[in-house]
Amino acid sequence: xxxxxxxxxxxxxxxxxxxxxxxxxxxxxxxxxxxxxxxxxxxxxxxxxxxxxxxxxxxxxxxxxxxxxxxxxxxxxxxxxxxxxxxxxxxxxxxxxxxxxxxxxxxxxxxxxxxxxxxxxxxxxxxxxxxxxxxxxxxxxxxxxxxxxxxxxxxxxxxxxxxxxxxxxxxxxxxxxxxxxxxxxxxxxxxxxxxxxxxxxxxxxxxxxxxxxxxxxxxxxxxxxxxxxxxxxxxxxxxxxxxxxxxxxxxxxxxxxxxxxxxxxxxxxxxxxxxxxxxxxxxxxxxxxxxxxxxxxxxxxxxxx
Numbered sequence: 441x442x443x444x445x446x447x448x449x450x451x452x453x454x455x456x457x458x459x460x461x462x463x464x465x466x467x468x469x470x471x472x473x474x475x476x477x478x479x480x481x482x483x484x485x486x487x488x489x490x491x492x493x494x495x496x497x498x499x500x501x502x503x504x505x506x507x508x509x510x511x512x513x514x515x516x517x518x519x520x521x522x523x524x525x526x527x528x529x530x531x532x533x534x535x536x537x538x539x540x541x542x543x544x545x546x547x548x549x550x551x552x553x554x555x556x557x558x559x560x561x562x563x564x565x566x567x568x569x570x571x572x573x574x575x576x577x578x579x580x581x582x583x584x585x586x587x588x589x590x591x592x593x594x595x596x597x598x599x600x601x602x603x604x605x606x607x608x609x610x611x612x613x614x615x616x617x618x619x620x621x622x623x624x625x626x627x628x629x630x631x632x633x634x635x636x637x638x639x640x641x642x643x644x645x646x647x648x649x650x651x652x653x654x655x656x657x658x659x660x661x662x663x664x665x666x667x668x669x670x671x672x673x674x675x676x677x678x679x680x681x682x683x684x685x686x687x688x689x690x691x692x693x694x695x696x697x698x699x700x701x702x703x704x705x706x707x708x709x710x711x712x713x714x715x716x717x718x719x720x721x722x723x724x725x726x727x728x729x730x731x732x733x734x735x736x737x738x739x740x741x742x743x744x745x
Contacts, residue, residue, distance in 0.1 A: 443482060445511045450491035451501055454524065467503055474500075475507035482513045486524055492516065495524045522553045529565060540599035544579040547572060575599050581606035586615045591626045601632055609640045614648070621652055631656050634663040650674070702731075 483497025492514065494501060504512055519527070529546040551561055558576070562569040578599030581587075588601040605619050618639055622632055635656065642648045650670060657666045709716075709724075716724065 442516050444514060444516060446485065446492055446514045446516075447511050448501065448505055448509060451485065451512065451514075452488060452491055452493050453498055454493055454495060462499055462502065467499065468506070470499065470503040471506040474504050474509065479504055479509065479513055482515050484515045484517060484527065486517055486519055493524075495519070495527050522550070525550050525553060526564060539596050540575060541579065541582060541597055544575040544599055548576060548579060551576075574603050577606060578603035581615070584612055584615075586612070586619050588619050588622050588632070591628070601629055604629075604632055604636055608636055610648075614639075617652055625656055625658075627656055627658075631658065631663065638664050638667055647671075 479500070481497075481500065483500055484495040485492035485497075486495055487493075495517070497512075497514075501512060525546070529543075529550055547561070547565070550565075551558065554561060558572050559569045562572045565572070578597075578601075581602045582597055582599070584606075586602060586606055587597050588605055590596045590598045601622070602619070605615050605622065608615050608618055610618075618635065621627075622635065625631075627635065635651070639648060639651045642651055651667055654663070654667045654670050656663050
């Protein structure tokens with residue numbers, strides 16, 4: 441391992457580069473700093489034919505290029521592909537801020553190159569097997585279209601929160617809907633856990649739809665209580681309708697029976713609307729307008745009672 445100055449034109453990016461995106465604002469700030477103070481932190485490279493391949497320091501190299509530097513101070517180390525990738529992943533973990541997805545893809549790439557288990561790879565990266573498993577599980581979810589974003593408005597995916605949704609009891613569609621709810625309400629990790637727990641306890645499609653519909657209270661009240669309150673309200677509403685439908689008053693009963701028949705007839709007509717002749721369509725429209733007018737009049741009369 442040696443330290444030397446290398447022309448920037450002789451530097452090339454690593455084919456296994458973990459970091460694929462840079463924050464333009466921060467990159468420009470770094471370029472300005474380097475222009476004023478020079479390069480303070482060496483990059484690491486390895487020989488690559490007539491030039492050198494960057495192991496880590498891609499962001500610093502790009503910033504130096506923008507700052508107008510012609511050469512860079514680099515630590516030169518002759519390592520193989522696997523070791524170069526390992527050093528790159530570890531360096532990005534502790535020095536350069538990379539997104540969760542880029543970090544996880546670096547882990548996955550290294551895992552495939554080394555061909556070992558997550559438990560054996562984790563110590564080599566200086567992370568716990570649980571942390572490694574969480575990011576890889578979250579990455580799998582992202583590749584399936586399940587994404588929970590950070591609440592800071594950067595648009596970065598939070599793999600820890602994403603993998604929590606991925607462990608939800610349900611199919612991909614269910615998980616994507618829950619992720620959409622979490623993103624739209626900007627829920628915290630604790631609130632996400634509540635939503636997932638309540639959703640998992642829902643046994644019917646109707647109950648699951650209620651969980652998606654109810655907004656998290658984000659206060660002292662728990663999400664479970666909020667869902668239960670809406671469920672109780674729905675039950676009372678249904679009970680009121682049932683009581684009205686079970687009335688013995690012949691006028692009310694006849695009206696409710698007639699509206700049931702009318703609704704069923706509408707459904708059948710919609711399925712076979714193509715069978716309506718032009719003169720029948722005109723007649724149906726006139727009758728529909730008349731019935732609608734009379735039903736609205738009855739509604740207004742009942743509301744004034």
